Amino acid sequence: MQKMGNALILIILGLIVLIFPLLGVIPFSVLTGVTVLFLGLGLLFMGVASMGESAAMGIVEIILGILAFILGLGFIFNPALFSFIAALFVFIAGVFLIIAGIVAIATKTIGSRWTGLLSLILGIIYLIVAAFIKNPLYLGILIGLWLLITGIMMLFQKD
Template sequence: MQKNAVALLMVLLGLIILAFPLLGIVPFSLISGFIVLMVGIGLMLAGIAEMGESAGLGILELALGLIALIIGLGFIFNPALFSWLIGFIVWIVGLLIILAGIGAVVTGSASSRWNGVIAIVIGLIYVIAGTFLANPIVLGTLIGLWLIITGAVMFMARD
């Protein structure tokens, strides 16, 4: 029963992503920039407070805070920096999907192996589409399809 619930949830999430592939992407740069900015300020304050107990940790926190502060301001005022980071994340997401597929093929049951093959294929398509098309609608659609197919295979599996 738990497997069926997970399968249905995956299909539902896939349908949501297919319906709204850009959900949250438009304001994401500003929100991420603000969050990273707050992390930077917090790290800098923690670094200042830590200086009395451990100078090394204080300097590390100050340096990390300054880096986070610069990145946060970059996300807010320079959307190109955020776009570059998203391009890098495409590679990470594609690699994670491919690795999950390889793991399912190597260690899984018959239905898991099919899900693994599907994950490897969609992961490769995701990296290629992300590299050459750079269209978030296509990437969102691929993730939605992967979730729907994986959920459907899980739901129909007899093992």
């Protein structure tokens, strides 16, 4: 019964996010921003604390802490930055898949050609998705679809 309730909540949330796509992006952006902000603060404190042991390590931690702190604030106050970074990671993964697919197709192993073709196709799909999720509206739609599909799949899943 609990699984049915969770599935219905996911379906309702998915429909709400599909109607209002930015409602799906803003919570992810803020939660990620707060996490990265705390990471930055932790790195800053660790950098200052470790300056006595290793000045080089302390400076590196302080620089990374400042970058994480700025990125965390950016995620909190600008969901478009979150969408851009997400699109960048998906784009990089797509490029890696395309390269791996080309390498696998070029090898002489029997099963690797199909694997390479699949990697190539998935890489192209990743590039297309990356082009769309630069816009927070489309990222919100993808999040809504994910919630909706997960909820529907939970309804039909057997224990």
